[in-house]
Amino acid sequence: MSQVRVRFAPSPTGFFHIGSARTALFNWLYARHTGGVFILRIEDTDRERNQDDYLQLIYDSLSWLGLNWDEGPGAGGDFGPYRQSERTHIYREYFEKLKAAGRTYEQDGAVYFKLLGERYEAYDDHRKKTVTKVRNAPAVIDDRIRGRVERTEDEDLVIIRSDGNPVFHFVNVVDDITMGITHVIRGEDHLSNTSKHIELFKAFGVPVPEYAHIPLILKSPEMGKGKMSKRDQGALIGDYQQRRFRPEAVVNYLALLGWNPGDDREKMPVEDIIRLFDFPGINQSNAKFDPKKLAHMNMQYVHEMSEAEFEMENVASMSTSVTTSNWVQESHFPEVLRLAHPKIKSIDEVPEYTRYFFTEDYPIDDKVRTKVLAKGDPKARLDELIAALEPADFSSDTAIEEAIKALAEGKGLGFGDYQAVARLAVTGTNAGPSITSIFRVLGRERTLGRLRRFAGTI
RNA sequence: GUCCCCAUCGUCUAGCCUGGUCCAGGACACCACCCUUUCACGGUGAUGACCGGGGUUCGAAUCCCCGUGGGGACGCCA
Numbered sequence: 001m002s003q004v005r006v007r008f009a010p011s012p013t014g015f016f017h018i019g020s021a022r023t024a025l026f027n028w029l030y031a032r033h034t035g036g037v038f039i040l041r042i043e044d045t046d047r048e049r050n051q052d053d054y055l056q057l058i059y060d061s062l063s064w065l066g067l068n069w070d071e072g073p074g075a076g077g078d079f080g081p082y083r084q085s086e087r088t089h090i091y092r093e094y095f096e097k098l099k100a101a102g103r104t105y106e107q108d109g110a111v112y113f114k115l116l117g118e119r120y121e122a123y124d125d126h127r128k129k130t131v132t133k134v135r136n137a138p139a140v141i142d143d144r145i146r147g148r149v150e151r152t153e154d155e156d157l158v159i160i161r162s163d164g165n166p167v168f169h170f171v172n173v174v175d176d177i178t179m180g181i182t183h184v185i186r187g188e189d190h191l192s193n194t195s196k197h198i199e200l201f202k203a204f205g206v207p208v209p210e211y212a213h214i215p216l217i218l219k220s221p222e223m224g225k226g227k228m229s230k231r232d233q234g235a236l237i238g239d240y241q242q243r244r245f246r247p248e249a250v251v252n253y254l255a256l257l258g259w260n261p262g263d264d265r266e267k268m269p270v271e272d273i274i275r276l277f278d279f280p281g282i283n284q285s286n287a288k289f290d291p292k293k294l295a296h297m298n299m300q301y302v303h304e305m306s307e308a309e310f311e312m313e314n315v316a317s318m319s320t321s322v323t324t325s326n327w328v329q330e331s332h333f334p335e336v337l338r339l340a341h342p343k344i345k346s347i348d349e350v351p352e353y354t355r356y357f358f359t360e361d362y363p364i365d366d367k368v369r370t371k372v373l374a375k376g377d378p379k380a381r382l383d384e385l386i387a388a389l390e391p392a393d394f395s396s397d398t399a400i401e402e403a404i405k406a407l408a409e410g411k412g413l414g415f416g417d418y419q420a421v422a423r424l425a426v427t428g429t430n431a432g433p434s435i436t437s438i439f440r441v442l443g444r445e446r447t448l449g450r451l452r453r454f455a456g457t458i
Numbered sequence: 459g460u461c462c463c464c465a466u467c468g469u470c471u472a473g474c475c476u477g478g479u480c481c482a483g484g485a486c487a488c489c490a491c492c493c494u495u496u497c498a499c500g501g502u503g504a505u506g507a508c509c510g511g512g513g514u515u516c517g518a519a520u521c522c523c524c525g526u527g528g529g530g531a532c533g534c535c536a
Contacts, residue, residue, distance in 0.1 A: 010536090013536070049535075124460085126459060151461070159534095165534085167533095167534070168536050172536085190531090191462060192532070215529090218529070256485095260472075262472075264472070266484085266486095283470095284464060285463090286530090288469060290469050293470065343498050417495095418495085434495070
């Protein structure tokens with residue numbers, strides 16, 4: 001059997017979103033699984049709505065996700081050009097073929113593709129007008145995911161607009177023919193279009209490619225009904241990139257949306273996904289997007305990052321913000337990251353989580369304050385702690401722990417009686433690394449300064 | 459409205475093709491407990507689903523039909 005050639009064919013008319021990414025991913029996975037070719041083709045025939053920014057975003061997002069293309073813009077290939085705006089001569093040539101076969105006609109300045117069959121007038125309830133229908137035999141789609149699907153195409157369709165630009169259905173088919181596409185893997189929303197495409201393939205006298213219509217990604221119940229769109233919360237790939245999500249986590253999650261390896265495995269390296277990925281593992285029903293599960297997947301990948309990797313990502317992330325760019329210069333920055341790493345769920349929450357390590361200007365959580373101050377005698381505990389820490393050894397967690405434990409024991413109390421109020425004073429919250437680590441990293445001066453300052457407010 | 463696709467816990471899903479091993483398994487979320495100096499992580503456990511109705515069969519989550527529900531398409535957008 002000849003080599004598999006698949007394509008991802010986005011149009012640069014909007015932000016790159018989850019749905020497009022998943023379609024790209026499934027094509028890429030299939031190409032990698034079969035040792036085939038993954039082609040990137042830019043469908044920019046709608047000149048009005050195309051934008052260079054959106055085009056760049058497609059390249060950036062695919063690259064970020066690791067979905068490298070073998071042929072396409074920037075990669076070359078023998079079937080180019082790979083932007084439809086540069087392929088007009090090819091469309092012209094294929095249009096002439098149809099014209100020569102007597103399968104086109106002009107109307108209102110546009111060129112129509114003529115279906116074969118008897119014509120009749122009928123009222124269309126959806127468009128609220130009378131249209132010309134054609135008695136046509138159903139097109140048979142032998143779909144690798146849906147099975148045999150029949151749909152009758154019963155209206156001529158525009159293939160060249162009155163402004164001279166060819167239309168999606170036409171260029172899509174011509175490109176699939178001329179680029180030697182063997183498998184068309186795309187969203188189920190195209191299933192109804194497929195009959196149009198099959199009629200065109202037949203008119204050109206060439207065999208149709210294999211079709212695989214993958215399920216759609218729908219909004220989560222909280223987001224509403226219908227399919228996910230670029231306007232939905234969490235729909236944009238660029239957002240995850242900005243938030244420093246792990247691209248492998250996004251890929252892993254997306255792969256599981258509509259596909260599974262057939263067993264309970266979820267978190268798996270992309271090599272394994274490639275090995276196991278195939279049409280039988282793809283579901284037929286649509287899947288709702290779950291931001292929480294994606295976040296969980298991302299957390300798992302973040303936690304297994306190496307220290308160096310985690311630091312690099314955070315430096316990159318925090319350097320871009322004016323408030324945090326100074327933090328990365330601090331000598332204790334690496335140590336703070338080591339403390340935060342196992343505690344946080346995603347990289348974009350690190351700045352807020354570690355704020356008090358870098359500035360005296362950290363907020364005091366009112367709710368926590370009220371709660372902590374309501375218990376026991378916090379003022380007394382704070383004063384005792386200050387006295388005990390003044391001469392203490394701050395060089396290690398255990399040294400600090402010994403000092404506090406000795407203090408607690410002397411008063412007939414426990415470590416916990418000092419922990420909560422000390423944490424509130426020094427961090428403003430009730431969450432964070434162990435209090436001894438915080439003290440150690442902050443150092444004696446800053447720790448005592450904060451304890452004294454806070455003691456003065458209660 | 460017409461046409462097309464789909465239907466297992468709130469969500470993602472295994473099981474369905476090749477009926478019995480399923481009073482339906484895993485994961486996320488939620489709840490409880492454990493771990494613990496806080497908060498997380500982690501661990502243990504709990505709650506939670508075969509859309510409805512017919513049929514086929516000794517037996518149906520699994521096969522068939524009809525409803526219903528969900529999704530999509532119906533552009534000189536892609």
